[in-house]
Amino acid sequence: MTFDYDLFVIGGGSGGVRAARVAAGEYGAKVGLAEESRMGGTCVIRGCVPKKLMVFASTAGAMAEEMRGYGWADAEAGEFNWDMFREKLTTELDRLERAYTSNAERAGVEIHHQRAKLADHHTVELADGTRKTAKHILIAVGGRPVKLNIPGEELGLISDDLFLLEKLPRRALLIGGGFIACEFATILNGLGVQTVQAYRGEMVLRGFDNEGREHATQQLKDVGIDLRLGLAPTKLEKQGDRICVHFDDDSSETFDAVFFCTGRAPYVWDLGLENTAVKQHPNGAITVDEWSQTSVPSIFAVGDVTDRVNLTPVAIREGHSFVDTVFGNKPRNVNHDMIASAVYLRPHELGSIGLTEEQARDRGAVDIYSTVFRPMKSMFAGSDARTMMKLLVDPNTDKVLGCHIFGPEAGEMIQLAAIPITMGATKAQFDATMAVHPTAAEELVTMRNPSRRHHPGTE
Ligand SMILES: Cc1cc2nc3c(=O)[nH]c(=O)nc-3n(C[C@H](O)[C@H](O)[C@H](O)COP(=O)(O)OP(=O)(O)OC[C@H]3O[C@@H](n4cnc5c(N)ncnc54)[C@H](O)[C@@H]3O)c2cc1C
Numbered sequence: 188m189t190f191d192y193d194l195f196v197i198g199g200g201s202g203g204v205r206a207a208r209v210a211a212g213e214y215g216a217k218v219g220l221a222e223e224s225r226m227g228g229t230c231v232i233r234g235c236v237p238k239k240l241m242v243f244a245s246t247a248g249a250m251a252e253e254m255r256g257y258g259w260a261d262a263e264a265g266e267f268n269w270d271m272f273r274e275k276l277t278t279e280l281d282r283l284e285r286a287y288t289s290n291a292e293r294a295g296v297e298i299h300h301q302r303a304k305l306a307d308h309h310t311v312e313l314a315d316g317t318r319k320t321a322k323h324i325l326i327a328v329g330g331r332p333v334k335l336n337i338p339g340e341e342l343g344l345i346s347d348d349l350f351l352l353e354k355l356p357r358r359a360l361l362i363g364g365g366f367i368a369c370e371f372a373t374i375l376n377g378l379g380v381q382t383v384q385a386y387r388g389e390m391v392l393r394g395f396d397n398e399g400r401e402h403a404t405q406q407l408k409d410v411g412i413d414l415r416l417g418l419a420p421t422k423l424e425k426q427g428d429r430i431c432v433h434f435d436d437d438s439s440e441t442f443d444a445v446f447f448c449t450g451r452a453p454y455v456w457d458l459g460l461e462n463t464a465v466k467q468h469p470n471g472a473i474t475v476d477e478w479s480q481t482s483v484p485s486i487f488a489v490g491d492v493t494d495r496v497n498l499t500p501v502a503i504r505e506g507h508s509f510v511d512t513v514f515g516n517k518p519r520n521v522n523h524d525m526i527a528s529a530v531y532l533r534p535h536e537l538g539s540i541g542l543t544e545e546q547a548r549d550r551g552a553v554d555i556y557s558t559v560f561r562p563m564k565s566m567f568a569g570s571d572a573r574t575m576m577k578l579l580v581d582p583n584t585d586k587v588l589g590c591h592i593f594g595p596e597a598g599e600m601i602q603l604a605a606i607p608i609t610m611g612a613t614k615a616q617f618d619a620t621m622a623v624h625p626t627a628a629e630e631l632v633t634m635r636n637p638s639r640r641h642h643p644g645t646e
């Protein structure tokens with residue numbers, strides 16, 4: 188049987204573009220790709236990239252404050268100009284979109300700038316009704332934000348909207364306590380917006396190491412975010428050009444903007460899955476094996492639509508591994524166990540890899556090397572901000588099981604610590620590493636004695 192393509196990719200985001208580009212450019216496959224919106228997907232257009240640029244923008248006030256502590260007595264950030272920033276952001280995202288498009292096209296990928304759905308196990312149907320056949324189909328359609336199913340939810344915004352605002356709100360509510368809620372609260376607060384964050388739990392960033400979560404929760408309050416814990420909205424109502432939010436403690440308040448940062452769901456709506464035997468998890472995520480293959484041998488899925496670990500580098504690695512395996516004759520699957528990540532808060536980020544202390548304790552014996560200190564740079568300026576570094580070590584093998592850093596540039600630090608930890612480094616190897624002085628990161632190689640031990644059966 189002959190096909191129009193060797194591979195047809197649905198979705199031009201992190202996972203889809205990498206797979207298409209490598210299959211066509213490196214392995215000579217005939218590749219088609221459909222993207223219904225902008226090439227680059229969530230990360231480039233409405234996620235990691237614009238978010239991180241806004242995090243950078245939001246640090247001016249804190250930097251000025253710190254510099255006043257260094258003798259720049261008149262240092263002031265002044266007024267943030269949203270119009271000017273947004274224009275630069277638009278130009279940058281346009282540039283990135285063009286780069287993603289031209290890199291894929293240069294590799295030989297045929298891009299169809301329209302929506303696609305599955306018609307059968309080897310056929311996709313484009314929005315204009317054209318049908319294309321392919322030996323293999325890759326579903327890389329990502330996820331979409333979900334709002335809470337409460338009255339008036341249509342009045343609330345989602346994360347995509349932050350980057351498109353006509354003007355910054357004077358007072359904003361962020362609902363949620365995950366990655367997006369905490370990063371967006373940090374950004375808006377730093378840009379001068381009166382920021383309220385409502386989270387139903389006791390501590391933000393569920394799933395992270397509890398000590399890291401405590402520091403993050405405290406920092407959100409310390410930087411001036413009005414963090415309301417144990418609180419959830421029940422209803423939104425229009426009040427003039429503002430929004431009145433009712434909460435489950437019977438209080439109500441008005442805001443200029445309300446953002447639902449309450450999670451994302453796999454974007455499987457109208458994808459034609461009913462025309463195939465592709466299996467799904469109860470939340471809609473596409474079920475795949477360790478090779479990213481679905482229950483249909485010709486159809487694969489990578490990235491957020493599979494709801495494994497929803498991060499850009501993971502989607503990219505899954506897409507790359509899929510083409511190495513299927514087109515490059517280099518079978519490669521992805522280990523989802525040791526994945527570093529960072530939450531870009533300010534002034535301190537939270538960087539993590541491996542087991543949390545809680546998970547390590549559940550697993551068995553663990554030695555906990557942990558230190559909390561005031562970093563030299565901010566302490567000199569008069570700040571009380573604390574940095575935390577923690578290594579979790581298996582006392583039987585001496586292997587480092589996890590590392591958690593709450594501090595300035597923790598994202599950069601955890602990326603480097605992730606290399607030896609992924610290689611299976613032992614604590615002794617960390618200790619054998621000469622420190623770089625004076626840095627904050629040197630603590631990772633100078634923590635000599637466990638702060639606490641958890642040795643079940645011997646305690
Ligand atoms: C605000 C925010 C901040 C984030 N920050 C980070 C971060 O700092 N670090 C990090 O690692 N991750 C971050 N993420 C997560 C990261 O963006 C995702 O994990 C990543 O983009 C997933 O890639 P993907 O290829 O699975 O899907 P996506 O990048 O979402 O790409 C899917 C593409 O498919 C297209 N599409 C969907 N359906 C169809 C269809 N039927 N036909 C044609 N096209 C279709 C979409 O338009 C989209 O372009 C963030 C996410 C958000 C929302």
Ligand SMILES: NC(=O)c1ccc[n+]([C@@H]2O[C@H](COP(=O)([O-])OP(=O)(O)OC[C@H]3O[C@@H](n4cnc5c(N)ncnc54)[C@H](O)[C@@H]3O)[C@@H](O)[C@H]2O)c1
Pocket residue numbers: 335362363364365366367368370386387388392419448449450451496497498528529530531
């Ligand atoms: N720095 C990064 O790497 C980064 C940044 C942003 C997003 N991301 C990725 O995007 C994903 C999505 O981020 P997110 O923040 O939307 O999701 P999340 O799962 O991290 O957080 C969702 C939040 O919504 C709350 N929530 C859910 N249902 C609720 C309900 N019924 N009532 C009240 N609260 C409710 C949860 O308690 C949680 O705090 C992340 O899991 C992550 O994989 C990564």
